Amino acid sequence: MKKESIAIDMDGVMADVETHFLNWYNKEYQDKLTHEDLKGKTEAKAFPVKGIIRKYANTPGFFGTVPVMDGAVEAVKKLQEKYDVYVVSAAMEFPKSLIEKRNWLQNHFPFIDWRNIVLCGNKHIIKTHYMIDDHPKNLDPFKGETLLYEAFHNLKVKNHSRAKNWDDVLHFFEID
DSSP, rough: OOOOOOOOOOOTTTOOOOOHHHHHHHHTOOOOOOOOHHHHHGGGGGSTTTHHHHHHHHHTTTTTGGOTTTTTTHHHHHHHHSSEEEEOOOOGGSSTHHHHHHHHHHHHHHTTGGEEEEOOOGGGGGGOOOEESSSSHHHHHHHEEEEEEEOGGTOOHHHEEEEEHHHHHHTTTTTT
16 A cells, blocks of 8 residues: 655755754854744844845754754654654755755755655645645645644744644654
8 A cells, every 4th residue: 555645845844954053143142042033024124134044044064053853853754664654844945945855855864766856946836645844834834734843933823733843844744
């Protein structure tokens, strides 16, 4: 019997880019911004310096050094037992990130086959049964079942099932 499939976003779901942006910003500007300071703000307005997220995302070395989201490695392994898991990232927005993202996955998720990694420009082409993402713009047009991974920029979104962490993801898929 063929397994159902899940598309999992990288940034903000598997990779803790929120913490990484905060660390880079606080180091560069000797500031003490916290996760709490970002809550409910859009990405464009989260940081006092306009365009800083794009600047960091376009900086060589940024994506290669992002910390792994707590619980992600173990949860993805468990999901793979029951589902075909694909990592899907709209990486073409930041073309310098392609090799870094691939290497990051190889370092932290070596059990994900290269054929199950989709680095694309637009996630609307993805036809899995489920999609886990932190951006509603990727989930809204998706035809399968959606799971919004909570992030500072999506707290007001109400039209998708929601996961606050990887334990919530496993609970959603009824996996212990």
